Amino acid sequence: MSTEAFVKDAPSAFYDIIYWNKWPASFDIRFGSGIINRASMLRNLKNRKTFTDKVNRMIESTACFSGHRPEKLPWNNDEEDARCKALKARLFLAIEQAAQQGYTHFITGMAKGIDTYAAEAVLSLKTCFPEITLECAIPFSGQSKGWNSRDKARYEHILHGSDxxxxxxxxxxxxxxxxxxxxxxxxxxxxxxxxxxxxxxxxQTIKIASERGIRILRLDV
Structure with a gap:
């Protein structure tokens, strides 16, 4: 007859025992109305580790963007301004170099301004780097509500081209x-x-990234 232990939440000690293969085969843990035995837990942990490893590999090959909206940029909405064109070229080159370094997934926050420039650059680079993907992280449904028709069209074009x-x-x-x-x-x-x-x-985003210890490529304007 196996021994059962009732626990409300699995303490880390149980996971340590299971991980090091020290959990007696006759010992089961009861979670509410269900019983998880050693073999079952080992399978679950293996699956979880596989999933975690996959997520970590994905994160290692993912880059994201942060930048100002047009009203905070020196050229405002004038994208024909030489300074804007120069910045777009620098941003394009930064993304291209990231792709060459093995970054295959890019996330944009979909705001007007830098987020839009970056997303459009990623879509353009897909012809040279077909393996790269674009994710649109939308803060809330209806983000583009109230935007003018030109900005909405760009927004929809990016969404349509995203992965x-x-x-x-x-x-x-x-x-x-x-x-x-x-x-x-x-x-x-x-x-x-x-x-x-x-x-x-x-x-603030740069500060959070710095605190988390992730790599930061800063393009000053």
């Missing part, structure tokens, strides 16, 4: 932009940031 769309909230909520920024950093190992140095969402 993955992640909507983080079904409606606007206080803090949803910050949640989007944390999502970017949590799921990436490289942040490509375009900044004037001004306080705001971009500086």
């Amino acid at each position: 993955k769309i992640t909507i983080l909230s079904d409606k606007y909520l206080p803090g949803c932009m910050q949640r989007r920024n944390r999502y970017l950093i949590k799921n990436s190992s490289l942040l490509i940031a375009v900044t004037t140095g001004a306080a705001g969402g971009t500086s």
